[in-house]
Amino acid sequence: MRAKERTFVAIKPDGVQRELVGEIIKRFETKGYKITALKMLQVTDEQAKAHYAEHEGKPFYPRLIRYIQSGPVVAMVVEGYNAVAGVRHLMGSTDPDKAEVGTIRADFAEVMEYNVVHGSDSVESAEREIKIYFNENEIYAQRKCMEELVVEYLDAD
Ligand code: UDP
Ligand code: MG
Numbered sequence: 001m002r003a004k005e006r007t008f009v010a011i012k013p014d015g016v017q018r019e020l021v022g023e024i025i026k027r028f029e030t031k032g033y034k035i036t037a038l039k040m041l042q043v044t045d046e047q048a049k050a051h052y053a054e055h056e057g058k059p060f061y062p063r064l065i066r067y068i069q070s071g072p073v074v075a076m077v078v079e080g081y082n083a084v085a086g087v088r089h090l091m092g093s094t095d096p097d098k099a100e101v102g103t104i105r106a107d108f109a110e111v112m113e114y115n116v117v118h119g120s121d122s123v124e125s126a127e128r129e130i131k132i133y134f135n136e137n138e139i140y141a142q143r144k145c146m147e148e149l150v151v152e153y154l155d156a157d
Helices: 013-017 021-031 045-051 061-068 083-091 104-108 123-133 146-155
Strands: 004-011 034-041 073-081 117-119
Touching: 004 021, 004 083, 004 123, 013 021, 013 061, 013 073, 021 034, 021 073, 021 083, 021 104, 034 123, 045 061, 045 123, 073 083, 083 104, 083 117
Parallel strands: none
Antiparallel strands: 004 073, 004 117, 034 073
């Protein structure tokens, strides 16, 4: 049984600098997922360390921290059925050379280090990462259905 999940997605600084924000968001939206929170921000030292804590000590860690802070990122909460694995599938493998053609990383990234997009790897990671970047009151999971508003408007007179 597939559950509705939320996941944390970030368009990394290279994606923002290369004007790929619209293109990347479009892939999640056309898939059917809902963007329930969105903001552009400069990642702080504290956020970078918390986000990538699992990689501390690895050879690429210092470069990764520098990369994620090299310019603004676009942070999002994405919601949908099986969204954690689904977003990872749309993103493709960490290494763009191994990612399937048609995925974000295969289509828009050249090297593993600078791979344009981040997506949580599990429901637990998603909840942890969402907290690093968002307050619960910045997440708009419940929206009034537009159709209801239209009917309300049409019935008004
Ligand atoms: N990364 C890197 N070299 C590596 C592995 C990872 O520069 O050998 C970077 C890359 O930007 C990647 C991020 O570190 O997206 C986090 O690595 P992870 O293994 O968690 O990959 P992801 O979950 O992003 O696919
Ligand atoms: Mg990861």
